[in-house]
Amino acid sequence: DTPLPPACRYSRFFRIETELPGTSATLSLPSSRSCNHREATMSEHEDTKQTLSTRRQLYERDFPLYKQPVEVGCFSLDSERRFFNDDRQLRYYVEPDRRSPNFKLGDGYRDRYVKRDDGVKEGIDHILRWILANRSKLDVPRAAAAGPTPACDLGVDFITWRGHLTKLLTTPYETREGWMLAVTRLHGTLYMSEVETEAARVDRQTRSERHQEMMYWGYKFEQYTCAAEPSGRPDEGGVVNTNEAFCTVVRTRLAAHRLLFSGEVDCRDRDPTAPPAPACYLELKTSAEICTPKQRSNFHRFKLLKWWAQSFLPGVPRIIAGFRDDDGVVVSVETYQTSKISQLIKNEYNCWKPTVCMNFCSDFLSFARSVVREDNPRVVYLFSWEPHKEVSYSIHRDTQYCFLPEWYVSEITHPE
Secondary structure, rough: OOOOOOOOOOOOOEOOOOOOOOOOOOOOOOOOOHHHHHHHHHEEEEOOOOEEEOOHHOOOOOOOOOOOOEEEEEEEEEOOOOOOOOOOOOEEEEOOOOOOOOOEEOOOOOEEOOOOOOOOOOOOHHHHHHHOOHHHHHOOHHHHHHOOOOOOOOOOOOEHHHHHHHHHHHHHHOOOOOOEEEEEEEEEEEEEEEEEEEEHHHHHHOOHHHHHHHHHHHHHHHHHHHEEOOOOOOOOOOEEEEOOOOEEEEEEEEEEEEEEEEEEEEEEEOOOOOOOOOOEEEEEEEEEOOOOOHHHHHHHHHHHHHHHHHOOOOOOOOEEEEEOOOOOOEEEEEEEHHHHHHHHHOOOOOOOHHHHOOOOOHHHHHHHHHHOOOOOEEEEEEEEEEEOOOOEEEEEEOOOOOOOHHHHHHHHHHOO
16 A cells, blocks of 8 residues: 655645544544544534534645555446456547547437436445455455554445545535435445435436437447447447446545445547556546537536546546537537646636545545444445535434345355
């Protein structure tokens, strides 16, 4: 777990330190300027349950330590959503004609589209399958684990999806959508899985036809710009099947929190001399073309926040954006360097700040570790948040919120 030198690619954002910061796993922290800030973010109700504030001003402090993410593995999901412990679904980026790509994103929507059933909630099951298949990559000797952070069987404090962490990063600036995150502790490690809110369920079930087609557009852009082989060409007339996915699994550390998370990767650089993963990965996005200063400001303030958070967390260095007109035709393609996005938005008035995002995420993880005490997969701590409110939690025992399957608990507890 050796820190990278300051000259590393992400050194502008990753604060590299040689030792753990002076914080403990709980929120009973030694007194210091940063600790006082952290204590100020929490309050207590009369029933002694703590809450966590999301006020931005409380998180405007030094950027926290964030170790450069290291890929420890990957997995694939096929056209029927079956798990494979390999990279068979990895695709390769093919550079389009950026000035006149003329990609028709609606092509195939009616007759060449297999849509994943988003009513089926998979939780973190695919990550758990990867863990069981790659246990040797995670185990750490007890002696090596001894130190300020208690030893965990898997050598990490949190296991989750990248998307759940992205929601945490963007929370201080989110004004419309709340979230619920279920957290349970098993052998010292905290597992975190999203629970669909009622508002999200209603939105999913009442999407307009136009909205559903626009969701397809993003997948179609991937088809136009990705090949199955390094020297191949995109299969523009093929079927778009959103069951298929390639996912990276990375380890990193945010302040005192050792993280293992997985996230879907759109493609990689086809250049054989490209740096190793995750630095060779690319994120593909689509967005409405920008025609006015107001549209540009909104793009910087809202869309770039989510793009940055999603790519920064796993260390994906570049985002390829296809800008399209109202008919779904891509009119231009631009590249954004993840590490330079904060410079793009710095002149926007009262815009988002990476340091606020990362400090809030770090403090939420500290909050969760202080709250989730019982080491029992049948006990779930449900953290809830709505815009303009504080993060609160409730405790549930043997309810529908339990999400660690018995096959995983049994195998991880009594390995052969």
